[in-house]
Amino acid sequence: MTIARGRGxxxxxxxPEDAGTTEDEPAAGAAATPTRADPARIGEQIARIGRIGxxxxxxxxxxxxxxxxxxxxxxxxxxxxxxxLEVRVDAIGNTIATYGGAGDARPAIGVGSHLDSVYHGGKxxxxxxxxxxxxxxxxxxxDETRLAHPLRVVxxxxxxxxxxxxxxIGSKAAAGDLADRDLTRxxxxxxxxxxEALRSLGMEPGAVPGAAWRPADWAAFLELHIEQARTLEAExxxxxxxxxxxxxTRLRLVLSGRADHSGGTPMAIRKDALVAASEVxxxxxxxxxxxxxxGARLTVGRLxxxxxxxxxxxxxxxxxxxxxxxxxxxxxxxxxxxxxxxRAFAERRKVGVTAEVIADTSPVVLPIWIRGLTSxxxxxxxxxxxxxxSGAGHDAQVINxxxxxxxxxxxxxxxxxxxxxEWTSASDIARGVEVLRRSVLRLDTLLGSLExxxxxEGG
Ligand code: CO
Numbered sequence: 001m002t003i004a005r006g007r008g009x010x011x012x013x014x015x016p017e018d019a020g021t022t023e024d025e026p027a028a029g030a031a032a033t034p035t036r037a038d039p040a041r042i043g044e045q046i047a048r049i050g051r052i053g054x055x056x057x058x059x060x061x062x063x064x065x066x067x068x069x070x071x072x073x074x075x076x077x078x079x080x081x082x083x084x085l086e087v088r089v090d091a092i093g094n095t096i097a098t099y100g101g102a103g104d105a106r107p108a109i110g111v112g113s114h115l116d117s118v119y120h121g122g123k124x125x126x127x128x129x130x131x132x133x134x135x136x137x138x139x140x141x142x143d144e145t146r147l148a149h150p151l152r153v154v155x156x157x158x159x160x161x162x163x164x165x166x167x168x169i170g171s172k173a174a175a176g177d178l179a180d181r182d183l184t185r186x187x188x189x190x191x192x193x194x195x196e197a198l199r200s201l202g203m204e205p206g207a208v209p210g211a212a213w214r215p216a217d218w219a220a221f222l223e224l225h226i227e228q229a230r231t232l233e234a235e236x237x238x239x240x241x242x243x244x245x246x247x248x249t250r251l252r253l254v255l256s257g258r259a260d261h262s263g264g265t266p267m268a269i270r271k272d273a274l275v276a277a278s279e280v281x282x283x284x285x286x287x288x289x290x291x292x293x294x295g296a297r298l299t300v301g302r303l304x305x306x307x308x309x310x311x312x313x314x315x316x317x318x319x320x321x322x323x324x325x326x327x328x329x330x331x332x333x334x335x336x337x338x339x340x341x342x343r344a345f346a347e348r349r350k351v352g353v354t355a356e357v358i359a360d361t362s363p364v365v366l367p368i369w370i371r372g373l374t375s376x377x378x379x380x381x382x383x384x385x386x387x388x389x390s391g392a393g394h395d396a397q398v399i400n401x402x403x404x405x406x407x408x409x410x411x412x413x414x415x416x417x418x419x420x421x422e423w424t425s426a427s428d429i430a431r432g433v434e435v436l437r438r439s440v441l442r443l444d445t446l447l448g449s450l451e452x453x454x455x456x457e458g459g
Pocket of ligand 1: 114125126159225394
């Protein structure tokens with residue numbers, strides 16, 4: 001059997017809904033279809049997972065590759081087993097459960113997200129996509145839906161970069177993007193390597209290459225996730241469909257001036273590294289505000305000042321600049337621009353400057369035909385939707401390297417995320433599950449029709 005997928009994705013016709021651009025595309029006409037998904041059940045499951053790693057302050061600290069993360073995987077794995085799914089855990093700790101399929105070698109449709117959190121994070125980031133996938137399976141079982149393709153619920157391990165600095169570790173292993181050397185290179189703030197963390201959880205780092213997916217085994221992947229921004233809420237739109245996930249270039253700049261007495265040193269002869277750094281902070285903001293760079297986001301999130309004393313002129317300042325853009329060329333050009341301006345400020349103030357790229361990932365354009373399919377589903381349901389970019393990274397963008405992926409957003413209250421106040425209503429999540437369910441059904445049919453087409457070689 002030859003299957004048109006992956007490299008053959010351009011053979012899939014995009015739907016009429018997709019002929020437009022990335023602007024708002026309100027769904028046509030009729031009143032919204034009620035969801036089959038059960039908001040009460042969804043809410044209870046989110047609350048149940050939220051108790052694992054709960055902070056006294058109301059947030060959740062369920063970090064990557066910890067006992068708490070494993071406990072959450074075991075809890076949800078148990079729910080999936082109760083639904084009679086075959087559940088396994090791969091070598092990096094991703095939990096994978098399979099529902100149905102005709103039993104032959106047809107590629108799977110994947111759905112899922114992650115269960116780890118940042119320090120003092122919320123109960124919804126990642127969780128919504130996992131609970132949504134479980135709810136989807138429940139509905140398929142209730143409806144006695146038979147799929148031609150296996151449906152796989154995937155709970156990725158270690159999505160958040162909060163502990164190890166490296167995000168999407170589980171999905172990178174699945175995409176074959178995690179090299180042996182990464183297992184020892186990637187370390188947390190206490191110096192614990194990823195390999196050591198895996199061993200402490202009873203996993204064998206040497207087996208990690210076995211977690212890589214074979215592209216031929218997969219047909220498509222869908223991730224339901226909270227928006228983590230305020231666009232959907234502000235516009236009253238229940239669903240976001242992601243077209244591009246921003247890339248990110250991260251710079252570390254070190255400005256070296258001269259530490260000196262704050263009272264004794266005349267202003268004219270100072271070499272104040274913090275004043276130069278402040279100019280860089282303002283320049284980064286100005287670059288992002290420049291109308292030519294609309295959409296780019298520049299952030300100086302870290303500033304380390306030495307000696308950090310009230311009565312000493314700052315001699316040395318290290319700062320980071322995070323440059324995010326959906327345009328990969330502009331992303332790198334703006335990084336060059338930041339460094340060029342930093343050099344100019346430094347020269348004028350007679351301080352030294354060094355610049356280093358500490359991370360660099362390209363934007364990911366998600367396949368148009370998947371978005372065409374999900375937007376068609378929204379139109380059918382009568383749900384307004386917005387095609388939008390994602391400033392945050394997600395497992396699905398990594399998985400898109402193995403199999404075509406789509407991301408469906410539901411609104412975040414106040415746009416808040418990575419904080420205890422993070423919240424999405426269960427009814428909004430239920431709508432997202434409905435989009436997921438119908439998209440899986442459409443994918444199952446669409447892929448089935450493609451599999452019966454003759455191939456270029458064969459036909
Ligand atoms: Co997430």
